[in-house]
Amino acid sequence: MTSFLEKLGAAVIRWLGLIGEVVLLVFDTFRALKKPPRIRHVVSQMAHLGVDSLPIVALTLFFTGAVMTLQIATEFIRFGAQSTIGGVVTIAICRELGPVLVGVVAAGRVGAAITAEISTMKVTEQIDALRVMATSPIGYLIVPRMLACMMMVPVLTVFGDAIGVFGGWAVATGYSGVSSLTYMNSIDVFTKAHDIVGGMIKASVFGMVIAILGCHMGLKSPDGAEGVGIATTRSVVASIIVIFMLNCFLSLILFSK
Numbered sequence: 001m002t003s004f005l006e007k008l009g010a011a012v013i014r015w016l017g018l019i020g021e022v023v024l025l026v027f028d029t030f031r032a033l034k035k036p037p038r039i040r041h042v043v044s045q046m047a048h049l050g051v052d053s054l055p056i057v058a059l060t061l062f063f064t065g066a067v068m069t070l071q072i073a074t075e076f077i078r079f080g081a082q083s084t085i086g087g088v089v090t091i092a093i094c095r096e097l098g099p100v101l102v103g104v105v106a107a108g109r110v111g112a113a114i115t116a117e118i119s120t121m122k123v124t125e126q127i128d129a130l131r132v133m134a135t136s137p138i139g140y141l142i143v144p145r146m147l148a149c150m151m152m153v154p155v156l157t158v159f160g161d162a163i164g165v166f167g168g169w170a171v172a173t174g175y176s177g178v179s180s181l182t183y184m185n186s187i188d189v190f191t192k193a194h195d196i197v198g199g200m201i202k203a204s205v206f207g208m209v210i211a212i213l214g215c216h217m218g219l220k221s222p223d224g225a226e227g228v229g230i231a232t233t234r235s236v237v238a239s240i241i242v243i244f245m246l247n248c249f250l251s252l253i254l255f256s257k
């Protein structure tokens with residue numbers, strides 16, 4: 001029993017230490033924003049982290065919207081509620097599925113890339129070289145990636161929302177027999193601008209989480225080639241867990257009546 005409590009206490013202390021380090025890194029990153037970031041670096045990161053992720057986001061959200069419509073259309077039609085299918089699918093995608101799935105995809109692709117790049121720089125002592133040249137690694141490495149993720153993840157979410165709604169429309173009209181006019185009218189009746197804006201706010205927070213955790217895991221990666229893989233795995237797992245946790249709290253804040 002004593003051994004179990006010791007291990008539990010050590011795990012709790014490690015997690016609290018990790019949370020403290022991440023919070024301090026967030027404060028240091030926002031403090032570094034007092035100095036204007038290099039626009040060229042930000043745009044380069046936006047292209048690398050955002051534009052290149054669009055195909056996988058499109059595929060993920062298209063089939064998510066299609067499968068969701070496939071599951072609910074039959075039941076809604078049976079109860080005579082086919083006029084609400086488009087609105088229900090759109091609200092679900094814009095509020096929850098779009099931001100969360102884009103965040104998970106970005107955590108797996110973008111977060112892993114950020115961690116692998118920065119941990120490799122740490123292993124090869126490039127980060128120490130930046131400090132020797134009186135260049136802050138936070139301002140040079142973390143700020144551009146955080147800004148790029150905070151801007152591009154919401155943009156990817158908007159594209160993903162539109163593609164997911166289109167996937168639902170394709171199944172509703174092509175398989176379930178719902179007319180295109182009925183589907184589109186239900187979107188107009190039930191969907192509000194706040195549904196889309198709230199999803200974009202979520203996505204921006206998720207983007208910040210992905211960038212900060214990816215950079216933190218890279219900076220704290222163990223030495224050696226094996227450490228790069230360990231840090232990358234930790235980054236993806238931690239980002240996905242935090243995204244799901246934050247999604248619950250953000251939903252309570254943004255969409256509670």
